[in-house]
Structure formats: C-alpha cells, structure tokens
Amino acid sequence: MIDFCLRQGQGGANILDVDRHGVTALHQAAWGGSALAMRHVLRLAPGLVPVNDDLGFDVTAWAVFGGSQEAVEYAVEIGGRSPLTPNPMGSSALDQISSHPTAEMCEMRHWLTSRFSINTAT
DSSP: OOOHHHHTTSSSSTOOOOTTOOOOHHHHHTTTTOHHHHHHHHHHHHGGGTOOOSSSOHHHHHHHHHHHHHHHEEEHHHTOTTTOOOOOOOOHHHHHHOOOHHHHHHHHHHHHHHHOOOOOOO
C-alpha cells in the first residue's frame, strides 16, 4: 500500500485504479489492517467507500478478511456496511470467514458476533 501511494505521488499510479477483480486501494488498505493507510487513501479518494469488488464485498468485508479489528471499526465508522450484512450474492463477510476455521478467523468471528450483537445460536 505504501509503495502504491509513493508511486501515486510520482505519477506512476492512480489512487482510483481498480484491478481486474474490482479491488480498490481502499480495499487493499483495509485488508492490510491499517486504519492509517485507509485514512490516507480516503484523503486522496473519498469516493471509494461505497465501492464493492466484483463479488459485492465492500471495505468492511476486506478489513474482516485481513483480520484487523481496528480496520473493521474504521471501515464501519466511515460508512462501510456491517460485516453481518450480506452482499448481493447473499454472503456476508462473517459467512466468508466462517468457512476458514483458522485461529485468527475464529477470533475475528467471535469478536464480530460480540461487537455487532447477533445471536449465532440456531
């Protein structure tokens, strides 16, 4: 992300670029777990918050995928969807990490369910 921002400042990249999967610099900063990098991207391109990738995942989902509680909190604060809200295909960020039972993703799932107050018992 830092390299991207440096290239952007030298005219080598455009902060509004979207890759072939619809991923933006804000998605990358969120996935990297840095609210500071997210703030930097938003200073340069404030219109990126509502942008979804090709699968319909937004900045909050990318923060969840990256495993950073700080980035998730910031993504929601700036207007990203709740990590519990399904994308247009019917899958939420919480659903996605539930299919990856790593220790980090289990910790994130626990935090999300307590932070966003849902009942996971069915």
